[in-house]
Structure formats: C-alpha cells, structure tokens
Amino acid sequence: MLPLSSAAVRLVTPIETERLRLRPFHDDGRDVDALLAVLGDERSMRFYPAPFDRDGVGGWIGRQLERYERDGFGLLAIEDRATGEVIGDCGPTVQEADGESFVELGWHVLRARQGQGVATEAGAACRDAAFASLDSWFLISLIRPENRPSRRVAEKLGFEVWRGTIRAGWGHLIYRLDRPA
Numbered sequence: 001m002l003p004l005s006s007a008a009v010r011l012v013t014p015i016e017t018e019r020l021r022l023r024p025f026h027d028d029g030r031d032v033d034a035l036l037a038v039l040g041d042e043r044s045m046r047f048y049p050a051p052f053d054r055d056g057v058g059g060w061i062g063r064q065l066e067r068y069e070r071d072g073f074g075l076l077a078i079e080d081r082a083t084g085e086v087i088g089d090c091g092p093t094v095q096e097a098d099g100e101s102f103v104e105l106g107w108h109v110l111r112a113r114q115g116q117g118v119a120t121e122a123g124a125a126c127r128d129a130a131f132a133s134l135d136s137w138f139l140i141s142l143i144r145p146e147n148r149p150s151r152r153v154a155e156k157l158g159f160e161v162w163r164g165t166i167r168a169g170w171g172h173l174i175y176r177l178d179r180p181a
Ligand SMILES: CC(C)(COP(=O)(O)OP(=O)(O)OC[C@H]1O[C@@H](n2cnc3c(N)ncnc32)[C@H](O)[C@@H]1OP(=O)(O)O)[C@@H](O)C(=O)NCCC(=O)NCCS
Pocket: 044, 045, 047, 107, 108, 109, 110, 113, 114, 115, 116, 117, 118, 119, 120, 121, 142, 143, 144, 147, 148, 149, 150, 152, 153
C-alpha cells in the first residue's frame, strides 16, 4: 500500500502556517533541550509508558533523522514563528498496526502551549502536506481511547475511528482519514 521504495516520495518542508513553522529536526543535538521539555513532561506523557529522559529524546530525534532518509518523511519540529522556539513535534511516520504499514500522523505539544490550537494547526498543515506529497490513500492516527485531547485533535482534522488494535499491550483506536476525492 505504501510507496516506501519510491525516491520521489518525500515530504516537502518546511511547512508554514500562520503561527508555526514545521521543519526537520537538526542533526547536531541543538533541539534536544526543547524537545525534552515536551516529551519529558510527566503530565503530558501520562498516556505513554513513561516520560522521555534526555537520552531517550536524543534517540527519538535520531529515529526521525533515519526516517527522513529511509522513508522521505518523519516527525517535524514545531517552531513558534514569532520566537523560533521549538514547542512540539508533528508529522507523518510509517507505523505498523496488525502487521500492516500505514502513514500515521502524530503530535506532541509543550504543556505550557497546550489548549491554544497548536496541534490542530500543525496537524492540519501536515495532513495537507502529506496528501500533497505522499501517495498514500489514507492517513491514520493511533490513539489510546483515554487520550481525549489527542482524539479531539484527530476529530477536528476530519479523522474518524476505523477500528481498534493492541500496541505494546495497550488498546489503541485507529483513526483514519481518506485522501480527499
Ligand atoms: C494531544 C495534544 C498534542 C493536543 O495539543 P493542543 O495543542 O493542546 O491541541 P489543540 O489546542 O489544537 O486542541 C486540543 C483539543 O482537545 C480538547 N481537550 C483538551 N483537553 C481535553 C480533555 N481533557 N478532554 C477532552 N478534550 C480535551 C481541547 O478542548 C481542544 O478541543 P476544542 O478546540 O474542541 O476545544 C497535547 O495534549 C499533547 O501534547 N499531549 C501529550 C502527547 C500526546 O498524547 N500526543 C498524542 C499521542 S496519540
């Protein structure tokens, strides 16, 4: 289903919105502190096994850099255009569910900046960029049922619940959004 071997499939970045700039993570470690504030926050990460520590965030950025090379896309840093501050991440990644590969849209926002529409604005731009650049028929978003804020973001972007799955021992909803006709 996925055109992963096609060198032509590459997400065009940066992606700019009214308030945000989404760009690939830097490969020199300069995004680690800002992303640690996002992914290391205990309350934000309550639907994950644990918040990330510094090494975990370094590894996480490394995996996005590998994805950019291998898949042509991965999670992007969300910068506040007004300040240049990194306030989260958002973007498409290849994810497996029940033995099949899909393009998934994901998002994480700095706790101090949550509730301001950042994930919705970034997610809408990534959704549109993914449909414009990638030839996937549809996007998914894997979300734990308890994660009401994330479900709400998916729904505001037009995703609907497709089915359930188990990932890492936990039930997840697979939200799905088909490519517009
Ligand atoms: C999910 C997340 C990215 C949302 O970011 P955000 O920038 O605050 O999202 P937005 O402001 O664009 O929209 C949030 C929506 O969720 C709603 N929401 C927030 N908290 C909620 C709650 N506890 N219950 C129900 N809805 C909630 C908001 O009201 C808003 O919807 P509305 O516009 O209809 O009012 C953010 O909460 C986060 O980073 N969570 C931790 C990481 C995470 O779980 N990522 C997703 C993994 S699947």
